[in-house]
Amino acid sequence: MSPFNRRTAIRISAVSLLLAAIASSIAWFVARENAEESTVSLAVEESRRLLDHFDATTLSGLNAQARAQAAASVIAGGLFDIAEIYDARGNKMVEAMTEDGQVVEDRLPKHQRPQYTRASYESLDVGGRWLLRVFVPLQSPPGQGAITGYFEGVRVVSDWQRQQIRDDSLAAAFIACLASILCGAAIYPVVVHLSRENEKKAREVLESHISIMEAMGRAIAKRDSDTGAHNYRVAWIAAAIAEELELDRVAMQSLIVGSYLHDVGKIGIPDAILLKPGRLDEDEFRIMRLHVQQGEDIVSGIGWLDGANAVVSGHHEKWDGSGYPRRIAGEAIPLAARIFAVADVFDALCSRRPYKEPMTFDEAMEIMEKDTGSHFDPVVMSVFKPIARIVYDRLALCNEEQARALLKAQIRLHFGV
Numbered sequence: 286m287s288p289f290n291r292r293t294a295i296r297i298s299a300v301s302l303l304l305a306a307i308a309s310s311i312a313w314f315v316a317r318e319n320a321e322e323s324t325v326s327l328a329v330e331e332s333r334r335l336l337d338h339f340d341a342t343t344l345s346g347l348n349a350q351a352r353a354q355a356a357a358s359v360i361a362g363g364l365f366d367i368a369e370i371y372d373a374r375g376n377k378m379v380e381a382m383t384e385d386g387q388v389v390e391d392r393l394p395k396h397q398r399p400q401y402t403r404a405s406y407e408s409l410d411v412g413g414r415w416l417l418r419v420f421v422p423l424q425s426p427p428g429q430g431a432i433t434g435y436f437e438g439v440r441v442v443s444d445w446q447r448q449q450i451r452d453d454s455l456a457a458a459f460i461a462c463l464a465s466i467l468c469g470a471a472i473y474p475v476v477v478h479l480s481r482e483n484e485k486k487a488r489e490v491l492e493s494h495i496s497i498m499e500a501m502g503r504a505i506a507k508r509d510s511d512t513g514a515h516n517y518r519v520a521w522i523a524a525a526i527a528e529e530l531e532l533d534r535v536a537m538q539s540l541i542v543g544s545y546l547h548d549v550g551k552i553g554i555p556d557a558i559l560l561k562p563g564r565l566d567e568d569e570f571r572i573m574r575l576h577v578q579q580g581e582d583i584v585s586g587i588g589w590l591d592g593a594n595a596v597v598s599g600h601h602e603k604w605d606g607s608g609y610p611r612r613i614a615g616e617a618i619p620l621a622a623r624i625f626a627v628a629d630v631f632d633a634l635c636s637r638r639p640y641k642e643p644m645t646f647d648e649a650m651e652i653m654e655k656d657t658g659s660h661f662d663p664v665v666m667s668v669f670k671p672i673a674r675i676v677y678d679r680l681a682l683c684n685e686e687q688a689r690a691l692l693k694a695q696i697r698l699h700f701g702v
Contacts, residue, residue, distance in 0.1 A: 301469025305462040312461035316454040325406045357381040365438035372434050375399045385441045399435035415442040517688035520544035522628035524695045529668045537699045539592025540621045547600045550580025577610050595619035605659045623662040646677045
């Protein structure tokens with residue numbers, strides 16, 4: 286399993302378990318509430334039917350007390366353990382209860398004289414026993430007339446019924462939990478598939494960007510009468526130094542692109558100056574220096590090339606401020622440009638050019654160390670020196686294709702292609 290798939294599986298699992306915990310809790314609560322309400326609704330409806338049967342909703346006239354007592358006795362014997370009937374003023378008229386009702390009666394919380402207009406109930410825990418207490422206004426005619434009295438009943442929920450409600454609630458919670466987990470399991474392959482497709486598209490775009498970068502580098506090399514190997518070598522050396530400095534992924538990518546395209550502005554320099562075999566005069570050198578600004582203009586505003594700007598704009602600056610074009614010094618020079626300066630000069634000293642033979646490693650390092658603190662950042666040089674011999678030996682016999690292969694390996698590592 287790839288690191289991404291592993292992270293995705295962990296995150297989806299975590300979210301699924303969290304949702305399962307929430308959903309199961311809600312399902313358990315809702316199922317329990319529904320069970321309570323169903324029990325109460327059934328009891329209330331049956332109580333109303335019995336009250337109507339005994340004509341106990343009309344609590345006036347002859348035998349009203351007797352009718353109410355008869356209704357209460359029947360209700361207390363079946364649907365409720367305590368049955369109380371109040372007149373329209375809230376005075377208790379009759380009361381009936383079972384043995385269980387007698388046990389819990391004194392423990393019930395007291396309440397004010399009835400004055401409610403709608404049926405309701407409350408769930409109570411009294412001495413470890415679960416009670417449902419209902420409050421029902423009596424109307425004549427039932428359900429639409431004036432309130433003629435009140436019925437209050439207490440049902441002691443039996444152990445078997447409590448267990449049934451608990452089991453039903455747990456079953457609902459389990460189903461909700463299982464549904465959340467199965468949903469997460471179903472989502473995982475979809476996310477992985479979409480991510481794989483997205484990665485494929487992103488890789489294709491990145492590969493096209495890198496191809497364009499290489500094409501621009503080859504164009505620069507052809508324009509400057511170079512083989513192009515220099516661009517591959519300096520980008521690889523700069524990346525090797527940056528790895529020792531532990532630059533992050535984004536900074537490393539910007540450094541590689543900037544190093545490879547550092548002289549992109551030379552495309553705009555006239556052939557008479559760019560290809561002149563001899564030394565440039567002051568006016569010609571002034572025009573040559575314009576390649577830095579022209580390079581900035583080329584890479585700026587193009588999203589994936591923006592990171593190259595630090596090297597393109599600063600690769601001729603020097604640590605002591607004597608460079609160009611802005612004559613900035615020290616840490617004001619971008620780190621990527623300071624790293625590239627070391628890589629660029631080292632490669633120039635160690636490479637064969639039309640006008641010179643390559644220097645030996647010791648000769649090149651002597652010059653590099655002499656210019657440390659004036660041209661080069663001392664910190665970057667302190668990181669480069671331990672790996673300089675390895676870099677030199679690796680590049681000594683490299684042709685352009687081999688140098689390209691070295692840089693390609695760096696690109697695969699730091700760009701993820």
